[in-house]
Amino acid sequence: MRKDIHSDGIPVLCESCEVRHRGLCGVLEPDQLVALAKTSTKHKISEGAELIGDAERIENYSNVLSGVVKLSKVMADGRQQIVGLQFAPDFLGRPFRAESDINVEAATEVSLCSFPRSAVERLMKEQPELEHRLLQQTLKELDEARDWMLTLGRKTAVEKVASFLLMIARNSHPNGQAGRQSLSFDLPLKRADIADFLGLTIETVSRQLTKLRAEGVISIENNRHVTIGNLARLEACAGA
Amino acid sequence: MRKDIHSDGIPVLCESCEVRHRGLCGVLEPDQLVALAKTSTKHKISEGAELIGDAERIENYSNVLSGVVKLSKVMADGRQQIVGLQFAPDFLGRPFRAESDINVEAATEVSLCSFPRSAVERLMKEQPELEHRLLQQTLKELDEARDWMLTLGRKTAVEKVASFLLMIARNSHPNGQAGRQSLSFDLPLKRADIADFLGLTIETVSRQLTKLRAEGVISIENNRHVTIGNLARLEACAGA
């Protein structure tokens, strides 16, 4: 029924796309994909670059192809809280609202595929399945946000750090936790970002990491590369 | 174009419904409304009653007609965090998922209009506008959750309490803040719930309330009835 999607009519731009099947585009018919591809562009964004500032107009929607994007809120006096992390193949952009009330920034080098607002909104009308997929992603983000509220409001510093490591680990190894062995991955965030994500200070994050390391639950090389020796123990530390 | 909605074909049950125009039902055609009303029931739930437990099956979707519903998460050792409050005319229930991972409980006496899952999901297929409305509500909840993440992660105890009061005030007086005068309303939550919402203890909530009272920013009668003397000052306390 859908095997035609693999044959003719797929735009060149999309043919090699890493996220085409998992992302929003996956629900589009070949001709719709062609229409969208005409107006879409891929680009690389370097670490630290701001994609959308607070209260700026959103002109584009994007798919994250690789890298990590952080969504954050800032108070007048500079206190900052990261309220979401987007990985491939997440969708970026707040539908049905001209202004964003959050800051969007590349946490690592990021590559994106962007479309103008109007093109996406037009497609949404003619293809309800697109809106359905969008609803699914939004519900997923809502679930994540609520999980994180529990972490922010009720967990201790160690539990927060352990929860963060687990979240990153799960994202780095999407294939179920079949691998009982030691997991390892690179942290996509620097300490300051981790602190802003967990509602802690840099120093506290650092102390909890060394504590976990001292207890042999994890090991760290080069400040960024983490190996989880015993997954179950880390989960226990996270208060799961 | 839509004035027929006020005339014939509206089910008796819905005719007097307080939230029909604002809630999800607002997008339904008369005949769809009739179909839905056949399977829907209104009920009152008393304060403290649990609507859906963690990991229970969701058999029904509901509209909140009045009262306040709290959504919460609980850790194994009993620590609890409220992750959302639902007021009329919010929709209750997690679409596209058989299990809920949060607890749903009446914070006050609540009246609901409930429909079986299947009826709503059937309607969703034939009326894309319904799914659109659902997406809007989900996006709103996501925005609220993220606002709250900033509060949980980065605000001090006074700021948290002040932010909470403002949120309740805005919900009690949906008509814009035209009223510069002193606002007053009843707190729908007891101190323990406020604490669970703010990631604080009961004692700290109480202390911050008396502090705000001592500073003349608010006044409280009967533990539940709050009057905001100076809205701008309360907003300043909230770190807005």
Added chain:
DNA sequence: CGATAGTTTGACACAGCTCAATAGGCGTGG
């Protein structure tokens, strides 16, 4: 009027913050 649940207040402890100093990683330029 007593019983119960909810709230406030107080005294003290401790987790996490602040400030400050040290150490490591890495690119640039001599």
Added chain:
DNA sequence: CCACGCCTATTGAGCTGTGTCAAACTATCG
């Protein structure tokens, strides 16, 4: 290749805001 500077991370010492525990107070209701 080393020296230097910059950025990031770690470690330490002391402080403070919030939690803990306990007691007193208040509202509500039978």
